[in-house]
Amino acid sequence: MAASATVQFMSLRAFWFLPLLLILLESAGGADAAKRKPLTMADVLAASQAADWEALDPENTLYLELASGRVVIELAPNFAPHHVTNVKALAREHYYDGLAIVRAQDNYVVQLADPNAEKPELARKIQHAKRTLPPEFDRAVNPKLPFTRLPDDDVYAPQVGFSGGFPVARDSKSGKMWLIHCYGMVGAGRDAPADSGGGTELYVVIGHAPRHLDRNVTLLGRVVLGIELLSALPRGTGALGFYEKPEQRVTIKAIRVAADLPLTERTDLQVLRTDTPLFRDLIESRRNRREDWFKFQAGHIEICNVPIPVRKGQ
Amino acid sequence: MAASATVQFMSLRAFWFLPLLLILLESAGGADAAKRKPLTMADVLAASQAADWEALDPENTLYLELASGRVVIELAPNFAPHHVTNVKALAREHYYDGLAIVRAQDNYVVQLADPNAEKPELARKIQHAKRTLPPEFDRAVNPKLPFTRLPDDDVYAPQVGFSGGFPVARDSKSGKMWLIHCYGMVGAGRDAPADSGGGTELYVVIGHAPRHLDRNVTLLGRVVLGIELLSALPRGTGALGFYEKPEQRVTIKAIRVAADLPLTERTDLQVLRTDTPLFRDLIESRRNRREDWFKFQAGHIEICNVPIPVRKGQ
Numbered sequence: 003m004a005a006s007a008t009v010q011f012m013s014l015r016a017f018w019f020l021p022l023l024l025i026l027l028e029s030a031g032g033a034d035a036a037k038r039k040p041l042t043m044a045d046v047l048a049a050s051q052a053a054d055w056e057a058l059d060p061e062n063t064l065y066l067e068l069a070s071g072r073v074v075i076e077l078a079p080n081f082a083p084h085h086v087t088n089v090k091a092l093a094r095e096h097y098y099d100g101l102a103i104v105r106a107q108d109n110y111v112v113q114l115a116d117p118n119a120e121k122p123e124l125a126r127k128i129q130h131a132k133r134t135l136p137p138e139f140d141r142a143v144n145p146k147l148p149f150t151r152l153p154d155d156d157v158y159a160p161q162v163g164f165s166g167g168f169p170v171a172r173d174s175k176s177g178k179m180w181l182i183h184c185y186g187m188v189g190a191g192r193d194a195p196a197d198s199g200g201g202t203e204l205y206v207v208i209g210h211a212p213r214h215l216d217r218n219v220t221l222l223g224r225v226v227l228g229i230e231l232l233s234a235l236p237r238g239t240g241a242l243g244f245y246e247k248p249e250q251r252v253t254i255k256a257i258r259v260a261a262d263l264p265l266t267e268r269t270d271l272q273v274l275r276t277d278t279p280l281f282r283d284l285i286e287s288r289r290n291r292r293e294d295w296f297k298f299q300a301g302h303i304e305i306c307n308v309p310i311p312v313r314k315g316q
Numbered sequence: 317m318a319a320s321a322t323v324q325f326m327s328l329r330a331f332w333f334l335p336l337l338l339i340l341l342e343s344a345g346g347a348d349a350a351k352r353k354p355l356t357m358a359d360v361l362a363a364s365q366a367a368d369w370e371a372l373d374p375e376n377t378l379y380l381e382l383a384s385g386r387v388v389i390e391l392a393p394n395f396a397p398h399h400v401t402n403v404k405a406l407a408r409e410h411y412y413d414g415l416a417i418v419r420a421q422d423n424y425v426v427q428l429a430d431p432n433a434e435k436p437e438l439a440r441k442i443q444h445a446k447r448t449l450p451p452e453f454d455r456a457v458n459p460k461l462p463f464t465r466l467p468d469d470d471v472y473a474p475q476v477g478f479s480g481g482f483p484v485a486r487d488s489k490s491g492k493m494w495l496i497h498c499y500g501m502v503g504a505g506r507d508a509p510a511d512s513g514g515g516t517e518l519y520v521v522i523g524h525a526p527r528h529l530d531r532n533v534t535l536l537g538r539v540v541l542g543i544e545l546l547s548a549l550p551r552g553t554g555a556l557g558f559y560e561k562p563e564q565r566v567t568i569k570a571i572r573v574a575a576d577l578p579l580t581e582r583t584d585l586q587v588l589r590t591d592t593p594l595f596r597d598l599i600e601s602r603r604n605r606r607e608d609w610f611k612f613q614a615g616h617i618e619i620c621n622v623p624i625p626v627r628k629g630q
Contacts, residue, residue: 108544109499139612157468157618185423185524196611210499210524210620214605217612230422230551237544291528297510298453298531304471304618306524 040292046284047274047311054280055272056167057315062086063260064093064223065269066114068252073228074260074269075188078168080147081181082138082222085190089201089222091131093257097202101126102251106235107243109209113191114254116202128202135200137192139217140180143172147179148277152285154302158213162305164276168224169305171216181221184211184306188223208233211306226312227271270315284311354606360598361588361625368594369586370481371629376400377574378407378537379583380428382566387542388574388583389502392482394461395495396452396536399504403515403536405445407571411516415440416565420549421557423523427505428568430516442516449514451506453531454494457486461493462591466599468616472527476619478590482538483619485530495535498525498620502537522547525620540626541585584629598625 058076066073079086092098098114105113118124149172151163159171162182169182181187187207192199199220206225225232235252238245245251260268275281285308290299372390380387393400406412412428419427432438463486465477473485476496483496495501501521506513513534520539539546549566552559559565574582589595599622604613 106548108547154471155469157471157616158614194609211618213618213621214602214610214614216614218610233422234420234548234550236548288528295508296528296532297451300472300528300530302471304525304527307527 040290041283041287042292043284043287043309046280046287049283050274050280052316054275054278055313055316056275058226058260058271058273060261060268061259064089065256065258065260065263066228067255067258068231069255070231071228072269073231074226074271075223076167076226076273077223078166078181078221080144080166081141081168081170081179082190082220084135085138085199085201085220085222088131088135089190089204090259092128092201093259094262095129095131096256097126097128097131098254098257101254103232103235103254104238104251105205105242105244106208106232106237108237110207110212110243111205112208112232112235113203113205115191117248117251119202126202132200133202134198135190135220137196137199138220138222139196140178143174143177143179149179150276150281150285152303152305152308154289154304156305158216164281164308164310167273167276167310169308169310171305180217182211182305183207183213183215183221184224185209186225186229187221188225189215189219189221192219206232224310226273226310227269272313272315274311274313276310284308354604355597355601356606357598357601357623360594360601363597364588364594366630368589368592369627369630370589372540372574372585372587374575374582375404375573378403379570379572379574379577380542381569381572382545383569384545385542386583387545388540388585389537390481390540390587391537392480392495392535394458394480395455395482395484395493396504396534398449399452399513399515399534399536402445402449403504403518404573406442406515407573408576409443409445410570411440411442411445412568412571415568417546417549417568418552418565419519419556419558420522420546420551422551424521424526424557425519426522426546426549427517427519429505431562431565433516446514447516448512449504449534451510451513452534452536453510454492457488457491457493463493464590464595464599466617466619466622468603468618470619472530478595478622478624481587481590481624483622483624485619494531496525496619497521497527497529497535498538499523500539500543501535502539503529503533503535506533520546538624540587540624541583586627586629588625588627590624598622 062077062079064075077086101116103112104115104117116126147165149163149165151161156162161172169184170179171182172179185207189205190199190201191203191205237243240246289303376391376393378389391400415430417426418429418431430440461479463477463479465475470476475486483498484493485496486493499521503519504513504515505517505519551557554560603617
């Protein structure tokens with residue numbers, strides 16, 4: 003599959019210009035030409051080298067298996083190490099298998115949980131993992147973690163940018179950084195107490211970034227493939243989008259750690275690195291859209307509108 | 317139906333506190349009590365009076381009729397007068413009836429169009445309306461139009477706020493104002509030339525606000541009810557989310573102007589006015605969430621995260 007075909011968030015009609023752009027790029031000398039003219043995202047990706055991409059780490063990749071297919075989730079151990087460890091432990095003891103997506107709230111989240119969580123005699127038991135954990139809403143800024151700062155401001159945070167393929171915010175005053183609730187981000191649902199989550203309930207953002215949740219819930223990963231298996235689910239008609247009838251729920255066949263599957267059963271994916279000059283070019287190509295279709299250049303970009311391209315392994 | 321049940325964008329678990337809050341509010345003396353303590357959105361809505369709501373104008377309301385139900389669209393004649401007039405003319409000559417949703421691109425838009433638009437002999441004919449119009453990407457600021465400015469900045473525009481129930485941006489330097497591509501906004505698709513749209517193809521935003529489209533396409537309305545009939549459609553697997561097989565398309569039974577239907581067949585809706593002190597309270601209730609669940613107050617809000625509540629007529 004060509005890289006362009008797996009890139010998410012392709013823009014209105016922009017795709018049609020891709021073949022022409024690739025031809026122009028080739029005939030003008032590839033990456034050198036790219037430096038001489040304003041770039042489209044197609045230009046940027048066409049100029050990418052193998053080193054601009056990074057394979058998913060199978061030990062930090064989850065497969066959420068539904069009857070409709072596989073959702074691939076990249077975990078974020080740099081930001082929620084204890085939650086990531088716990089979710090993997092839950093997956094490895096098959097805690098999730100047979101549970102269900104119990105909620106799909108339009109322009110907000112889908113959520114998976116144990117439908118019997120409130121019934122002690124029926125609730126799924128946990129063997130080795132933990133049911134709850136202290137929150138990991140933010141973490142201390144670590145200068146060793148890469149941070150590609152967005153050139154634009156943000157409504158919610160002093161600084162925003164990307165670290166290891168994830169959208170993050172930073173505050174130099176508090177010395178904290180945290181993951182951002184962009185589309186496709188995965189978090190650990192919780193009840194009212196801050197330490198009542200732990201990964202037994204997971205939610206995925208399927209709407210406009212609910213940034214008011216930042217630092218209120220532990221984010222632990224991002225859907226990198228198959229989001230449409232979640233975002234196109236029928237919305238629940240109960241309060242908060244909960245399904246009102248058990249038969250409306252979508253069964254979780256399994257959640258697996260990719261490393262536990264034989265190579266032939268894994269989904270071989272690469273994510274564009276976010277700590278490269280090429281990724282800065284990509285950001286610029288989205289701040290000012292150079293495709294012919296655009297009559298007005300925004301000149302800015304909001305953090306959750308920056309795509310993080312994913313492609314199949316080469 | 318209670319007002320609270322029709323409010324969109326209810327937040328994670330916040331709903332559970334609603335009965336308790338209403339009891340507290342009542343016992344403490346209603347609106348007076350609301351002034352004395354930080355408000356939740358439930359508080360604000362509970363304190364709303366009839367004058368805080370405005371019935372939809374049937375002459376500027378479209379019903380998009382699908383087999384799955386009705387999508388109600390409020391038109392924006394203050395911002396796209398010629399497009400609104402043309403879309404109503406197209407609806408009244410039954411141009412849309414039998415056309416289809418041809419595209420559903422994840423985290424972006426669904427789009428309706430004539431599937432045979434490219435085949436002259438099969439393409440739907442237009443009798444009295446126009447096929448294309450000059451763009452209405454923005455308009456001159458008119459001091460007579462209400463503008464409730466958001467207290468927060470915006471990544472894309474000098475000023476943002478609300479006018480007549482719509483999210484808008486303003487630029488005092490150019491003296492222009494324009495509608496914003498928030499979730500649920502409806503626009504007139506176009507080809508590469510700026511004047512190639514006119515309402516024969518309509519798109520609806522079903523993902524994170526694609527603000528780079530602002531001032532690049534004519535927005536003409538907003539979905540106020542039934543967005544989930546569009547946002548939960550299976551995504552198209554072709555480029556840009558186009559459905560690859562004709563049978564995947566979703567047929568448009570009809571688009572009607574509400575005024576043309578007998579009263580008994582209309583959907584009686586009221587939208588919260590956005591030019592009132594109460595709406596300012598609502599904005600504040602979302603900038604700083606006072607529900608117990610929240611541990612951290614964002615202190616800001618991004619324009620497309622402000623809900624514009626809708627309720628059934630009282």
